[in-house]
Amino acid sequence: MEKIYGLPMGMPPDASAHGLELDKLTAIVHWFMLVMFVGWGLFFLYCLIRFRRKAHPVASYGGAKGHFSTYGEAGVVLVEVILLVAFAVPIWARRVGAVPDKSQAVQVRVVAEQFAWNVHYPGKDGLFGRADTKLITAGTNPLGLDPTDPAGKDDITTLNQLYLPVDKPVLIYLTSKDVIHSFFLPEMRVKQDAIPGQVIPIYFTATKVNPPEAVLPACAVKKTCWEIACAQLCGLTHYRMQGYLTIFSQADFDKWLTDNAPKAPAAPVATTPAAPAG
Numbered sequence: 001m002e003k004i005y006g007l008p009m010g011m012p013p014d015a016s017a018h019g020l021e022l023d024k025l026t027a028i029v030h031w032f033m034l035v036m037f038v039g040w041g042l043f044f045l046y047c048l049i050r051f052r053r054k055a056h057p058v059a060s061y062g063g064a065k066g067h068f069s070t071y072g073e074a075g076v077v078l079v080e081v082i083l084l085v086a087f088a089v090p091i092w093a094r095r096v097g098a099v100p101d102k103s104q105a106v107q108v109r110v111v112a113e114q115f116a117w118n119v120h121y122p123g124k125d126g127l128f129g130r131a132d133t134k135l136i137t138a139g140t141n142p143l144g145l146d147p148t149d150p151a152g153k154d155d156i157t158t159l160n161q162l163y164l165p166v167d168k169p170v171l172i173y174l175t176s177k178d179v180i181h182s183f184f185l186p187e188m189r190v191k192q193d194a195i196p197g198q199v200i201p202i203y204f205t206a207t208k209v210n211p212p213e214a215v216l217p218a219c220a221v222k223k224t225c226w227e228i229a230c231a232q233l234c235g236l237t238h239y240r241m242q243g244y245l246t247i248f249s250q251a252d253f254d255k256w257l258t259d260n261a262p263k264a265p266a267a268p269v270a271t272t273p274a275a276p277a278g
C-alpha cells in the first residue's frame, strides 16, 4: 500500500496532477488526529486514576484548578489554525484559481440523472449543440439535444462512460436533471455536487492512463475499474448510479473521437422518375 508521510492511507490510486497535494493534506490531518487521540486518551486515563472514587469519596463541585486543559485546548486550536491557514486554504485557492484555458482543455458536459451519468462531447467543431429540457425524451434523447442545431451535428454522447486523454486539462460542465447528485472520480481526487439549474465547472488533469486491471470490460467483472460514483444519496437506486472512467493516451483518445463521431447521413439515393407511359 502506498504510504504518504509514513501513513498507509488505503486510498484508491491517485492519477491526477493535483491529487498528491490533497493526499498529503489528508495524511497530515491523520497524523494530527493520531496525536490528539493518544493525547486525550492519556488525559482520560489520568483523570480516571487521579480522580478515582476511593481517593475522593466526596465530589468537588468547584472543579479542577489547574490550567492544563486550557493549554491543551489552546494547543489544539493553534494546530488547527495552522492546518487551515498554512495548508488547506492555500491548496483550495490554488485549486479554484487554476481554471484551464478553454482552448487548451478537453471540454465535456456531464448531466446527472436518476440514476445515470450522461456525457456530452462537443465533437470536432468544439461547440456543444443546443440542449433544451423540453426536448428531453427518456432513452432516445436524454440530454435534450436539438437535432436542428448545426453545432450539435458532430457531438458525441455516451451513457455512464467518460473517456478522457492523459496529460491534458479537462474542463467538465456539471449539472443535474432532477435531484442533487455528486460526481465523484476517486482516482482523479475530484468530487463535486451536481445541482439542478446550475452548471458547475470542474477541472483536473489526468496523469496516468488506466492500468491493465482497470481496463473495460474485464475490470467490470473483477470490480477494479476506475469509476464514476455518485457520492450523494439521490434516491432508491442510488447504488446503481455507477459509470466508468477511461483515461486514454492522446492518440487513443483521438481515435476514440473519430470512431465515435456521428456518421454523416447517407446521401439520398437518386431515383429516376418512371417515364410516363405512352
Ligand SMILES: [Cu+2]
Residues within 6 Å of the ligand: 112, 113, 115, 180, 181, 182, 230, 231, 232, 233, 234, 238, 241
Ligand atoms: Cu446520484
